[in-house]
Amino acid sequence: xxxxxxxxxGGLLSYRALFGWLSPWILIxxxxxxxxxxxxxxxxxxxxxxxxxxxxxxxxxxxxxxxIPCVFAMTNTIAGERDQNTLGAVLATPAKRIPLxxxxxxxxxxxxxxxxxFAFIVGGALVGIxxxxxxxxxxxxxxxxxxxxxxxxxxxxxxxxxxxxxTATLANIVFGILLVFTGANVALSDLPGWMSTxxxxxxxxxxxxxxxRLADGASxxxxxxxxxxxxxxxxxxxxxxxxxxxxxxWQSRIHAxxxxx
Amino acid sequence: MRRTARLLGMxxxxxxxxxxxxxxxxxxxxxxxxFFATVAFFMYRAGSPDALFYASLGASVMxxxxxxxxxxxxxxxxxxxxxxxxxxxxxxxxxxxxxxxxTIAMATIGLYSMVSTLVWxxxxxxxxxxxxxxxxxxxxVPATVVAIxxxxxxxxxxxxxxxxxxxxxNLLEYPVWLICGFLVxxxxxxxxxxxxxxxxxxxxxxxxxxxxxxxxxxxxxxxVCVGLGLLYTTIGVVVVDRFLRAAxxxxxxxxx
Numbered sequence: 001x002x003x004x005x006x007x008x009x010g011g012l013l014s015y016r017a018l019f020g021w022l023s024p025w026i027l028i029x030x031x032x033x034x035x036x037x038x039x040x041x042x043x044x045x046x047x048x049x050x051x052x053x054x055x056x057x058x059x060x061x062x063x064x065x066x067x068i069p070c071v072f073a074m075t076n077t078i079a080g081e082r083d084q085n086t087l088g089a090v091l092a093t094p095a096k097r098i099p100l101x102x103x104x105x106x107x108x109x110x111x112x113x114x115x116x117x118f119a120f121i122v123g124g125a126l127v128g129i130x131x132x133x134x135x136x137x138x139x140x141x142x143x144x145x146x147x148x149x150x151x152x153x154x155x156x157x158x159x160x161x162x163x164x165x166x167t168a169t170l171a172n173i174v175f176g177i178l179l180v181f182t183g184a185n186v187a188l189s190d191l192p193g194w195m196s197t198x199x200x201x202x203x204x205x206x207x208x209x210x211x212x213r214l215a216d217g218a219s220x221x222x223x224x225x226x227x228x229x230x231x232x233x234x235x236x237x238x239x240x241x242x243x244x245x246x247x248x249x250w251q252s253r254i255h256a257x258x259x260x261x
Numbered sequence: 262m263r264r265t266a267r268l269l270g271m272x273x274x275x276x277x278x279x280x281x282x283x284x285x286x287x288x289x290x291x292x293x294x295x296f297f298a299t300v301a302f303f304m305y306r307a308g309s310p311d312a313l314f315y316a317s318l319g320a321s322v323m324x325x326x327x328x329x330x331x332x333x334x335x336x337x338x339x340x341x342x343x344x345x346x347x348x349x350x351x352x353x354x355x356x357x358x359x360x361x362x363x364t365i366a367m368a369t370i371g372l373y374s375m376v377s378t379l380v381w382x383x384x385x386x387x388x389x390x391x392x393x394x395x396x397x398x399x400x401x402v403p404a405t406v407v408a409i410x411x412x413x414x415x416x417x418x419x420x421x422x423x424x425x426x427x428x429x430x431n432l433l434e435y436p437v438w439l440i441c442g443f444l445v446x447x448x449x450x451x452x453x454x455x456x457x458x459x460x461x462x463x464x465x466x467x468x469x470x471x472x473x474x475x476x477x478x479x480x481x482x483x484x485v486c487v488g489l490g491l492l493y494t495t496i497g498v499v500v501v502d503r504f505l506r507a508a509x510x511x512x513x514x515x516x517x
Contacts, residue, residue, distance in 0.1 A: 034431070037435035038435055041435050042300075045301055046308075048446060049304045175296075177296070185303075186300060190303055191303065
């Protein structure tokens with residue numbers, strides 16, 4: 001019971017406390033307007049370059065933008081604690097670590113889902129793409145799984161936050177890598193082989209592909225494998241992140257380096 | 262006049278040095294636009310390989326704006342955090358002379374990104390940059406950088422009342438990339454977008470750089486770019502005077 005309470009209440013409280021993102025002055029530019037302009041940017045580059053359809057870029061960028069709330073927010077859950085001088089107190093508690101850290105990921109996933117969904121709906125409406133109504137529930141599920149996968153990667157970058165102080169730079173670089181590698185704007189077949197191989201192990205790649213196929217009329221069953229692969233990638237990154245946090249927490253106790261990063 | 266020039270010059274040098282020591286402004290300022298440039302290069306290579314030269318020049322200037330928009334939006338807030346805003350405002354020099362070199366220094370940092378993007382395009386995508394008029398090209402680049410810095414100055418003073426000005430500055434990154442013709446010709450946009458593009462100095466700076474590289478007539482574009490930059494500065498100085506008067510009258514400079 002206490003683990004469940006820690007998971008839900010602790011996660012929500014830490015999210016609200018560590019981010020000032022309830023302020024509309026940050027939320028609206030970052031989560032509402034910026035993804036729309038990212039979609040428009042790549043739609044117009046695509047039109048100018050004469051590659052792919054508008055739908056390709058709307059789906060790719062709407063889902064890719066889930067990386068902003070998911071990766072940045074998870075990364076800041078560690079760095080934010082350090083900034084507030086509460087990281088030592090958090091890690092000194094006897095609370096179980098799985099609900100402690102995973103609880104922080106739940107509101108992040110929900111947030112990422114809404115940001116990507118909003119970008120998909122509004123970006124699609126602005127550009128004028130049409131998606132079959134039957135595909136909408138499937139795409140919604142894909143967005144949710146993609147947000148989960150990005151949050152898993154975010155947990156890994158959060159772990160790096162125990163070693164490095166400048167997590168904002170790190171999160172931006174991760175965002176850029178996802179932009180280039182995952183097929184959000186460039187079909188995997190147009191990328192060099194080594195890049196498309198790396199993409200298979202990154203969040204977003206399988207989710208974007210699944211969403212595009214659903215929008216093109218594929219059945220949900222036919223993309224089940226892609227959705228499962230996206231979930232698996234997220235789970236693996238989450239495990240890597242959680243394990244790294246535990247190892248670094250242990251190291252920081254031994255060497256007294258928690259606040260030194 | 263000499264003292265003013267010295268203040269501007271020393272302020273610019275001081276802030277360039279400071280910004281180069283920041284990983285966020287230094288490393289990320291180079292790497293982040295490279296991600297977008299890489300995507301654009303892949304897209305143009307797949308669809309219109311002939312336009313790669315066009316895309317390379319545009320992508321290189323994107324970094325100058327990227328280095329300016331978010332940082333300029335947050336310029337005054339940063340002084341607040343450092344506790345130096347009151348000191349700078351109280352200094353005998355006009356506050357605009359203190360702030361203008363800050364935003365021009367931010368745009369100058371974008372030159373790293375500009376060079377690295379051109380080298381990136383050459384090494385990884387084989388994009389050769391042929392410059393027909395080197396002298397005009399060498400005039401167009403710094404003029405564009407300074408004009409973008411002046412636009413940053415206007416942003417900085419316009420967002421002075423907002424604690425979260427960085428988010429507003431960040432918000433303007435994509436729109437300017439989009440409508441200033443860095444990667445997409447203006448003819449692709451609806452007619453109502455073009456007057457907005459024309460009011461932005463980076464549009465003209467970008468055209469001047471392209472014209473000088475391709476052997477066209479960059480001087481008219483260059484003059485409009487510089488003229489708009491001076492207009493931004495003039496408006497910015499008026500805004501600075503108004504906000505300082507209001508801040509002194511209401512004691513709200515620190516926004517606490």
